[in-house]
Amino acid sequence: MLQFEFMRLAFLASGLAALLSGVTGWFLVLRRQSFAGHALSHIGFAGAAASLWAGLPPLAGLMLTAGLGGTVMGTSGARQEQHDVAIGLTLAFSMGAGMLFLHLLNGPARRATALLFGNVMGIDTPTLICLTVTVLAGLAGMALLARPLLFLSLQPELAEARGVPVRLISGLFLGLTGLATAACAEVTGVLLVFTLMIGPGATALRLGLTPLAGLAAAAGLAVAEAWGGLALAWQSDAPVSFCIALLSLLVFGLTTLRMKRKNGDVQNTQF
Amino acid sequence: MSAPPAISCHGLETGPAGRSVLRNVCFDIPPGTVTAVLGPNGAGKTTLFRTLLGLIRPARGTLALFGQPVKTGRRDVGYLPQTRTPAGPTLSGRTHILAALQGSRTWGLPDPRGPAELDRLLQELGVSSLADRPFGSLSGGERQKLLLVQALLGQPRLLILDEPLAGLDPAHMQDVAVLAGKLAREKGLTVLMSTHDINPLADVTDQVLYLAGGEARFGTSDDVLTSPVLSTLYGCPVEVFRTPSGQVFVSAGRT
Numbered sequence: 001m002l003q004f005e006f007m008r009l010a011f012l013a014s015g016l017a018a019l020l021s022g023v024t025g026w027f028l029v030l031r032r033q034s035f036a037g038h039a040l041s042h043i044g045f046a047g048a049a050a051s052l053w054a055g056l057p058p059l060a061g062l063m064l065t066a067g068l069g070g071t072v073m074g075t076s077g078a079r080q081e082q083h084d085v086a087i088g089l090t091l092a093f094s095m096g097a098g099m100l101f102l103h104l105l106n107g108p109a110r111r112a113t114a115l116l117f118g119n120v121m122g123i124d125t126p127t128l129i130c131l132t133v134t135v136l137a138g139l140a141g142m143a144l145l146a147r148p149l150l151f152l153s154l155q156p157e158l159a160e161a162r163g164v165p166v167r168l169i170s171g172l173f174l175g176l177t178g179l180a181t182a183a184c185a186e187v188t189g190v191l192l193v194f195t196l197m198i199g200p201g202a203t204a205l206r207l208g209l210t211p212l213a214g215l216a217a218a219a220g221l222a223v224a225e226a227w228g229g230l231a232l233a234w235q236s237d238a239p240v241s242f243c244i245a246l247l248s249l250l251v252f253g254l255t256t257l258r259m260k261r262k263n264g265d266v267q268n269t270q271f
Numbered sequence: 272m273s274a275p276p277a278i279s280c281h282g283l284e285t286g287p288a289g290r291s292v293l294r295n296v297c298f299d300i301p302p303g304t305v306t307a308v309l310g311p312n313g314a315g316k317t318t319l320f321r322t323l324l325g326l327i328r329p330a331r332g333t334l335a336l337f338g339q340p341v342k343t344g345r346r347d348v349g350y351l352p353q354t355r356t357p358a359g360p361t362l363s364g365r366t367h368i369l370a371a372l373q374g375s376r377t378w379g380l381p382d383p384r385g386p387a388e389l390d391r392l393l394q395e396l397g398v399s400s401l402a403d404r405p406f407g408s409l410s411g412g413e414r415q416k417l418l419l420v421q422a423l424l425g426q427p428r429l430l431i432l433d434e435p436l437a438g439l440d441p442a443h444m445q446d447v448a449v450l451a452g453k454l455a456r457e458k459g460l461t462v463l464m465s466t467h468d469i470n471p472l473a474d475v476t477d478q479v480l481y482l483a484g485g486e487a488r489f490g491t492s493d494d495v496l497t498s499p500v501l502s503t504l505y506g507c508p509v510e511v512f513r514t515p516s517g518q519v520f521v522s523a524g525r526t
């Protein structure tokens with residue numbers, strides 16, 4: 001399958017997106033912010049649709065709205081878990097706004113399908129370059145944030161007392177998550193960002209590794225699931241997004257079963 | 272010249288979100304002593320601690336730690352926050368502590384001596400075997416001991432422990448109390464501990480700070496835990512019972 005240019009681009013793009021998604025996903029699950037991550041992709045959908053309507057590349061709008069949305073959400077200070085309703089309403093409104101722009105655009109329905117469910121086999125070289133830059137910048141940002149972010153995720157009150165700028169770091173993190181969401185949406189579509197972002201992160205956290213090993217596992221799993229999904233889709237002719245979602249769920253489910261059998265239930269496990 | 276008090280607090284008015292939970296609080300805590308901070312729920316114990324840590328800016332009054340102004344990120348202050356459900360239950364206790372150690376200097380590189388110091392303290396407190404288990408699988412008392420190790424990293428002079436005994440069984444309460452007393456004696460640490468119940472700490476406390484109704488009384492347990500003093504503080508009749516063995520019970524009538 002790799003003799004085709006579009007498949008090579010698809011493998012590169014999904015691998016890159018998966019790397020950043022895995023790393024940010026590990027932190028999202030640790031911080032119990034998966035719902036916020038999910039919402040960011042929907043906010044990005046509105047941005048992407050608006051970009052299309054304005055005649056711009058959808059990725060630009062996606063990155064801008066998801067990145068900004070994340071930064072605002074993170075710096076607003078409130079812990080996301082307490083803001084389910086606000087996040088849910090924003091998410092729903094964003095989907096509505098995205099549909100409005102697509103309606104105004106009056107384009108073919110497959111545009112909407114590509115945004116919602118991804119179109120990784122249709123990625124062109126400029127998009128791939130843009131994706132590469134985004135992912136490298138995102139990974140560099142995460143490397144810079146990782147230590148204080150881990151600290152304030154595990155012990156927020158203490159981090160504050162130690163003078164860690166909690167809001168700034170939280171905002172930057174969700175901003176980067178927005179970027180990761182945008183990259184990931186190119187592969188899985190906005191509706192299925194969860195598969196590459198939350199699945200691998202949650203699986204890695206269950207393994208009880210050290211943070212560095214856990215982050216590597218999350219990134220590795222995400223890449224493996226993305227590539228496995230592509231290969232499976234190639235063989236079976238099922239949609240790529242479905243294949244990735246299937247693998248993501250399977251890996252998570254099997255890991256959970258295995259760890260339960262091995263350790264019994266670890267108290268307070270809420271992933 | 273005598274050393275400045277570990278904590279010097281005069282005319283302090285403070286509270287979260289601009290509220291004044293504490294008004295006109297005055298006390299001087301000598302270095303190397305253990306103080307129990309008492310008071311009913313919502314009296315402002317956590318508020319006082321957060322003010323001492325520089326997390327709440329006081330509305331009025333003067334406040335100094337070892338003669339220096341209060342600010343966040345002071346290396347000479349160790350802090351054990353009031354317990355809540357920990358995030359990251361599958362990560363080890365060591366990971367939790369190391370994260371604090373390495374994340375404290377936000378953009379800088381961590382102190383390379385950290386892990387060695389951590390190992391030494393874990394051994395000293397006899398909790399090395401707990402550190403490698405998933406944090407979520409530890410009991411409340413075991414977690415508390417690990418977090419106490421964390422509060423001791425970096426050789427602080429002042430330890431602020433918020434409800435370190437909450438949710439512990441009597442044996443673990445005793446452990447933590449004895450440990451606090453030992454740290455004060457052997458390392459000259461000043462320890463501030465909030466608690467609902469003075470009794471587990473009775474043997475190790477040098478003085479008590481009692482908060483109620485926005486005011487505070489500071490002194491020895493015998494001076495402060497009396498019916499007249501607490502009645503004034505609460506603004507309603509309060510009875511204090513002492514058992515022959517030295518246990519103290521405060522009964523504040525419901526108003």
Ligand SMILES: Nc1ncnc2c1ncn2[C@@H]1O[C@H](COP(=O)(O)OP(=O)(O)O)[C@@H](O)[C@H]1O
Nearest residue numbers: 287288292310311312313314315316317318319
């Ligand atoms: N973030 C906050 N905003 C407003 N009020 C608060 C906040 N945190 C605590 N309070 C109030 O401040 C008072 C003192 O709380 P606290 O210091 O936590 O008491 P304690 O630790 O003694 O139980 C309480 O009445 C509480 O409701």
Ligand SMILES: [Mg+2]
Nearest residue numbers: 316317353433
């Ligand atoms: Mg409290």
